[in-house]
Amino acid sequence: MKNFLRIYSLVIIAFALFNITGCEKKDKDDDVDKKDLITSHIWNFDELTTTSDSADVQLGVNLIAAFMTNATLSVSANGTYTMTILGEPDDGTWEFNASETSVILDKGTVDEIEQQIIQLTSSVLELKEIVEDPDYGNFDMTYRWIK
Secondary structure (H helix, E strand, O other), X not given: OHHHHHHHHHXXXXXXXXXXXXXXXXXOOOOOOHHHHHOOOOEXXXXXXXXXXXXXXXXXXXXXXXXXXXXXXXXXXXXXXXXXXXXXEXXXXXXXXXXXXXXXXXXXXXXXXXXXXXXXXXXXXXXXXEEEEOOOEEEEEEEEEEO
């Protein structure tokens, strides 16, 4: 009887350890292609933030965020996008960088912008841009779009 209880206890412990360490929960978006995620629907502007300590930069970012209220972003699989701000559409091209860690808008034009992908799921698109300004130096702006 002692041996049976010992074996039973070992089996229960082994089963518990397997369940704790062997069954890591996967995010449902882990298996989805990034292009499919970014083109799956129209994104709605949520917020714009910066980590800059400059009061002038923070004021400027807040002003841009106010203008972007109700803005939308539609990204198409054919490499084009439409961003609508204050009811006015702006079209351009987009592509991922080689490692698919950034989005490049309007590559090869004077309007080219590269934004690092901070988060890309079926419901959140978060992109960080580094702005180079002659007066304020380099600072970041992070755009958050939601489904």
